[in-house]
Amino acid sequence: MTVRTSNKISNIPDISIIIVSYQTKKELADCLDSIFREKNISFEVIVVDNASTDGTSKMITQEFPKVKLITLDSLIGFSESNMRGVEKACANTLFFLNPDTLVRADAVHQLFQTLWSQKNYGAISGRLLNADGSLQPQGGSLPSLLVVCMWMFAIDDIPSIHELVSHYQERRSSYFSSSDGKVKQFGWLGGTALMVKKEAFEQVGGWDPNIYMYGEDVELCLRLDRAGWEIVLDPQAEITHLRFKSTGSSQRSLVGEVEGIVYIWKKHFPVWQKPVLILLLLIGAWLRYVLFGILLRDEHKKQAYRKIFTVLANY
Numbered sequence: 001m002t003v004r005t006s007n008k009i010s011n012i013p014d015i016s017i018i019i020v021s022y023q024t025k026k027e028l029a030d031c032l033d034s035i036f037r038e039k040n041i042s043f044e045v046i047v048v049d050n051a052s053t054d055g056t057s058k059m060i061t062q063e064f065p066k067v068k069l070i071t072l073d074s075l076i077g078f079s080e081s082n083m084r085g086v087e088k089a090c091a092n093t094l095f096f097l098n099p100d101t102l103v104r105a106d107a108v109h110q111l112f113q114t115l116w117s118q119k120n121y122g123a124i125s126g127r128l129l130n131a132d133g134s135l136q137p138q139g140g141s142l143p144s145l146l147v148v149c150m151w152m153f154a155i156d157d158i159p160s161i162h163e164l165v166s167h168y169q170e171r172r173s174s175y176f177s178s179s180d181g182k183v184k185q186f187g188w189l190g191g192t193a194l195m196v197k198k199e200a201f202e203q204v205g206g207w208d209p210n211i212y213m214y215g216e217d218v219e220l221c222l223r224l225d226r227a228g229w230e231i232v233l234d235p236q237a238e239i240t241h242l243r244f245k246s247t248g249s250s251q252r253s254l255v256g257e258v259e260g261i262v263y264i265w266k267k268h269f270p271v272w273q274k275p276v277l278i279l280l281l282l283i284g285a286w287l288r289y290v291l292f293g294i295l296l297r298d299e300h301k302k303q304a305y306r307k308i309f310t311v312l313a314n315y
Helices: 025-035 056-063 078-087 107-115 145-152 198-204 216-226 250-268 273-295 299-313
Strands: 015-021 043-049 068-071 093-097 101-103 121-129 184-186 193-197 230-241
Touching (some): 015 107, 025 043, 025 056, 093 198, 121 216, 193 198
Parallel strands (some): 121 230
16 A cells, blocks of 8 residues: 655645635635645645625635635636636645535545545545534435335335345444544545545546536546546545535535436437336335425425426426
8 A cells, every 4th residue: 555645845745625605705715714624644725616695715824824715707607616626736636625615633634645545536525514513424326227226215214135236325323333434445536525536536537517506526526437537435534524505505505416317318318218217216206395384384394306307398
């Protein structure tokens, strides 16, 4: 195993940390505070402000003068915004970080060391935690019709076979445990806190600008995997994530997730699979509409799954 050492002598930083922000002034300030406590590795921070009107740019200029600030005149998607940041990045390691995150002690250094410890590692993330310190699952297996079927019919939640099948959305706590100190293999990991070797990122073409938000992380990891790179999680590196502070409501997340997976299928899978996928997604949405919307009377999810029906009908 080879471990990459920090290059503090060179003017080129070890890591370029790229943060896309929109109306998250307070969360971003806390995020930057947590980043600049890191002393064991060299880095630069690039913030792409997506036409915020809450004083984000002024706050960065006044309180964090070391940050490279890119101010956009109009709101663009998550993927395209990140690519704007990549254009200004100097390092050979890119760390895409949400503004509503708090990087815990030595997490950036830990991820960097693990990422470069194996030649075939292409991307890595850490153990995400909620504000109360509880586990926040992320990532899972790469999509296939079988994986989507088990996800839509909740087969992967059945206790008797829970440990035997692939999970599109990984929720098994054992996969995020830090007790054994082992790096875990994943098909995809979320873009919340994703560190990528620049070589791998450029080889596959970076973020897909056609994805506005949701599903862009799955799509990127799919291309990395097909190019021979491994996606791993190091549970020793912990990052707190305040969910939906930077990405909007959970309802938008549910709809965006479906739109994202349909786009991935159109781009990467045989055309005959698309109608099968749509059918699986429709059945899954109907089952969840009945369970959450009717039986449990969750009006929020009821509206979300109605919207999903409309989205899928257009395909």
